[in-house]
Amino acid sequence: MALTPLALCLALMALLTQDVRSDGGASWTYSGQHGPRHWGTMFRTCAGNRQSPINIETANVKTEFWKPLRFKNYDDPPTRMRVKNNGHSAQVEIDAASAPRVTDGGLKGDYIFAQFHFHWGADSALGSEHTIDGVRYPMELHLVHYNGAYGSLAEAIKRQDGLAVLGVMLEVSETDNPALTPLTNALLNITDSGMFSGVSATYPLRAFLPNNVDKFYRYEGSLTTPTCNEVVTWTVFAHAIPISEKQLRNFRAMMNDHHEPLVNNFRPPQPLNNRKVLVAAQSSGDSATMKKIGLTVYFMTSMAVLMMNM
Template sequence: MNFLCLSTLAILCRLASSAEWCYQTQVTCSNHSCIGPDDWATVAAACGNNKQSPINIVTNKASTDSRLTPVQFTDYQERLNAVIVNNGHTVQINLPDRAKINGANLGSTYKAQQLHLHWGKNGGPGSEHTIDGEKFPMELHVVHIKEEYNSLEQAVGDSSGVAVLGFFYEESENANKNYDAIINSLTNITHPESNAELGAISLDMLIPNEDLDKYFRYEGSLTTPGCAEAVVWTIFEKTIPLSKEQLSAFSNLTFSDGAAMVNTFRPIQLRFDRPVYYSRSYIFHVSTILLVSSVFTSLCVLTV
């Protein structure tokens, strides 16, 4: 794409404030009514604010916080007869209100509403958040809202009304059997507004079953317009393995204009002065208590 085309496109995008938002991969000279991430603030003003997501998490600048105890999951093991949808921007699975999370210094109980994914192209880099600049092949977002709200639209009016759990994927040699239902369904939802039944799946099938006490926490936003700054983000260290073939399967979906649904991620946003916290101090805190207790017991024995 030449410089003149890019300049003209930028002007058209800014003028077409009523046009639909899209990802950068969809922005072309032949589709100037589609507004890419650089201009999302023309679609929703909040997209230009100072607490936007995703961000690059710099691990050596994250502050440890002993209040970040393990997340408490309720009914994540419950089997659901779920439906997966191609909504024109990603694949999404809507969830009933039964699965919940609390603890982990969240301050409230949150109920799961939906999950969706962000990916690259044919298994290439595609996560939204990055760790020390590293981009992963795909990222899962499990979206929750506070118990007292009835919808995501209600919850975004509260600065901590939404809690999103983020998980990264990594390429593995073997296929992840827990994802068979999702991967197999993709051939039935190639086009936007199509859906398919997944059969009985549970949330705990889709996330790691160990090391969930290691995560990052920060305050941010939804990563699509309207970009509401109402999200408590929990980004887990432990990755989910998928084979190259499984990761690449998502690139066979299409956007509403017929283009391949690839690179479905928002670019990294400035962190400004927001703190990022790390939970590992909880482990250190417990270890310290055990060590002090052991030393104290030994001293008591010696004294006696």
């Protein structure tokens, strides 16, 4: 029997945040003897050479002139939005008349939206998983998509290009972010692990993206939670979206599986190894066009000078 879109979404959520047991019977955590430092021994795939997150060194990236990212159905408000405290994060799922998708921007396929979730710190000095030139933001949002070419999440997770995740940094603002307010209000209803709540206002996914999505970093990596499958094409936007301290406090009020504050739920940056980090040129389509125009003008000017000297 074919899985419904909601069932597919739940399947991916279970995979991305599964409470996998080690041989000793203890689940993975973000601290202590089962924290990120030990994931590589608990789960073989977490010790791979293509792990995420990473520190993005902007002086060592290669510029690419891709077509702009194309967001399908990202401007359509979903029919329903629900947030769950899964013990590791606040994770949001939606129902929509047409599934949001992302393509182009150097992606090799059409990727279907599944869910988004957050990583944050105990205070605003830390929280994001990726860092940019060593700078850590107070929060990072991950919008998870799977490759539609593989037909299902279960099949996509087996493939090297199975998932595409959009990483959005959040920075502290003096005022609330209106798109986040209904969500952060709902968090007060799910302080305990395993609880879920409807979100009163359903903003389109576009509201959770930066205004400027032209500049982003791209690399091949993994899930940032066990079992750390190396199947993710990462897109990390250079520009952030705002969140207030009041809204951040609602995230920090949540509790994990051990009824401890759910904070610092981020994995530290992993070695880049032999991977390359790419960056999309600002307004890439215009930049590519201007590059061609510039070459044409240079050629015509050179020819004119040559003819004048004949």
